[in-house]
Amino acid sequence: MKIHQYTLNFYVGCFFLFSVPAFFFPEWFALTLGYQLDQRGALMEFVGAYGGLILGVGLYLIYCLKHNVKAGLVCVLTVITSLFVGRLVGYFMEQDINNVQVTFLVIELITIALVAGLLYFDEPQSMDLIAD
Numbered sequence: 001m002k003i004h005q006y007t008l009n010f011y012v013g014c015f016f017l018f019s020v021p022a023f024f025f026p027e028w029f030a031l032t033l034g035y036q037l038d039q040r041g042a043l044m045e046f047v048g049a050y051g052g053l054i055l056g057v058g059l060y061l062i063y064c065l066k067h068n069v070k071a072g073l074v075c076v077l078t079v080i081t082s083l084f085v086g087r088l089v090g091y092f093m094e095q096d097i098n099n100v101q102v103t104f105l106v107i108e109l110i111t112i113a114l115v116a117g118l119l120y121f122d123e124p125q126s127m128d129l130i131a132d
Contacts, residue, residue, distance in 0.1 A: 015058030022051035
């Protein structure tokens with residue numbers, strides 16, 4: 001279905017747009033997110049996770065656009081749900097939250113509902129994750 005491709009294209013863009021500032025403006029991006037990169041190795045870790053990992057997911061989603069849109073949507077659902085659960089666990093450990101984290105939680109919850117809905121209400125015969 002076209003809605004699946006449009007949705008996956010949207011998330012490809014999101015993953016790429018999120019990784020770019022981590023590569024090219026990591027100090028600014030970290031401060032925007034509320035982090036300080038003042039310890040040894042923090043910059044490398046930030047660029048690796050927020051830049052490299054997120055870019056890698058985006059590249060995989062491009063592959064899925066050409067070969068298996070459903071697998072791409074499952075990837076988005078898995079990654080975003082993992083982030084959401086991780087933030088919730090972190091909140092219960094720290095008992096503190098800022099506006100950036102609230103925004104991410106809301107975006108993640110919307111993404112989970114949207115993508116899960118697309119996958120759940122799709123025709124059963126097209127749920128195969130292995131391309132023919």
